[in-house]
Amino acid sequence: MIRKLALSLCLLATASAGAQDLSPNAQLLVAARQGDLAAVKRLLEGGAAVNSRNRLGDTPLLIALKNGYKDMARLAVERGANVNLANLSSVTPLMAASFSGNAELVKVLLEKGAERAPVDRVGKTAMVYAAGLGHTAVVELLLAGGESSRAAYHNDLTALMWAAAYGHTGTAKLLLERGADALARDNRGKTALAMAIEGGHKETEQLLRKAGAAQ
Numbered sequence: 001m002i003r004k005l006a007l008s009l010c011l012l013a014t015a016s017a018g019a020q021d022l023s024p025n026a027q028l029l030v031a032a033r034q035g036d037l038a039a040v041k042r043l044l045e046g047g048a049a050v051n052s053r054n055r056l057g058d059t060p061l062l063i064a065l066k067n068g069y070k071d072m073a074r075l076a077v078e079r080g081a082n083v084n085l086a087n088l089s090s091v092t093p094l095m096a097a098s099f100s101g102n103a104e105l106v107k108v109l110l111e112k113g114a115e116r117a118p119v120d121r122v123g124k125t126a127m128v129y130a131a132g133l134g135h136t137a138v139v140e141l142l143l144a145g146g147e148s149s150r151a152a153y154h155n156d157l158t159a160l161m162w163a164a165a166y167g168h169t170g171t172a173k174l175l176l177e178r179g180a181d182a183l184a185r186d187n188r189g190k191t192a193l194a195m196a197i198e199g200g201h202k203e204t205e206q207l208l209r210k211a212g213a214a215q
Contacts, residue, residue, distance in 0.1 A: 025052035032060040035069050040076075050079045057087030065096035065105065073097075073105055083114040090120040098126040098142070101135035110145045123154030131159035131175070134168030139175065149178040156186040164192035164208060167201030172208065182213035191215060 022030065028048040031039035040060060044050060051059050061081040064072035073093075077083065086092045094114040097105045106126075110116075119125050127147050130138040139159065143149060152158050160180040163171040172192070176182060185191050193213035196204040 024048040028052050028060055029054045029058075029063070032063040032069075032072060033067075035067060035072070037069070037072050037075070040072055044075070044079050050076055050081045051085060053085075053087070057089070059085055059087075059093075061085075061093050062087055062091070062096055065093055065100065065102070068100060068102075070102065070105060074108065077108055077112055083109050083112045084118070086118065086120075090118065092118050092120075092126070094118075094126045095120060095124070095129055098130040098135065098138050099133065101130070101133060101138055103135070103137035103141055106138050106141050110141060116142055116145060116147050119154065125153055127151070127159050128153050128157070128162055131168070131171055132162035132166055134163065134166060134171050136168070136171045136174055139163075139171055143174075143178050149175050149180040150184070152184065152186075155188075156184075158184050158186075158192070160184070161186060161190075161192045161195055164201070164204050165195040165199055167196065167199055167204050169201070169204045169207055172196075172204055176207070176211050182208055182211045 024043055024046060025048050028040060028043040029052055031043060053059055059081060061073055061076040064076060083093050094106065094109050094116065097109055116126055127139065127142050130142060149159065158180065160172055160175045160182065163175060182192060191214055193205065193208040193215050196208055197215065
């Protein structure tokens with residue numbers, strides 16, 4: 001069974017700083033962590049590097065995405081933030097936005113060239129996070145961006161399996177409509193239906209049975 005712990009985005013915390021006489025780049029990271037949009041804007045206009053990184057490798061864009069600072073994330077992208085720059089745990093901006101379920105920002109990142117394929121240090125992709133957390137709108141955007149509904153990820157788990165294991169019926173329905181393989185098995189030989197049954201997700205189980213899924 002897929003465990004919920006596995007869906008935790010790597011290193012969600014951001015680094016803190018307490019010194020008063022910091023470099024502009026360090027001040028930018030502190031302002032981003034504190035959600036101070038005005039300060040972030042001022043520091044960027046003053047020459048601070050938009051791709052500055054803290055000790056965890058998080059940029060202002062990643063910090064904003066992880067903390068739900070939508071306007072700050074948009075500002076970072078507008079100022080040229082690298083939308084594919086990952087942190088030390090290999091978490092990319094697209095993964096962070098997909099984890100939070102922010103379809104609007106996922107769309108912005110994809111339009112700016114964010115890559116769907118990268119995996120973080122625990123083998124998760126943006127699609128895995130979106131499907132496993134039931135962010136159907138994000139899954140739809142990733143599919144529209146070229147992601148295959150039949151793709152197999154770490155341990156041969158598919159997006160359909162992740163959705164089914166957590167009982168996200170709407171997400172599973174979308175994936176099936178887009179051609180997901182209901183008969184696929186992971187590296188343990190388990191199907192999406194078996195995972196839905198194990199999780200006690202009756203509605204998802206019924207959906208998969210109607211789609212001809214095997215246990």
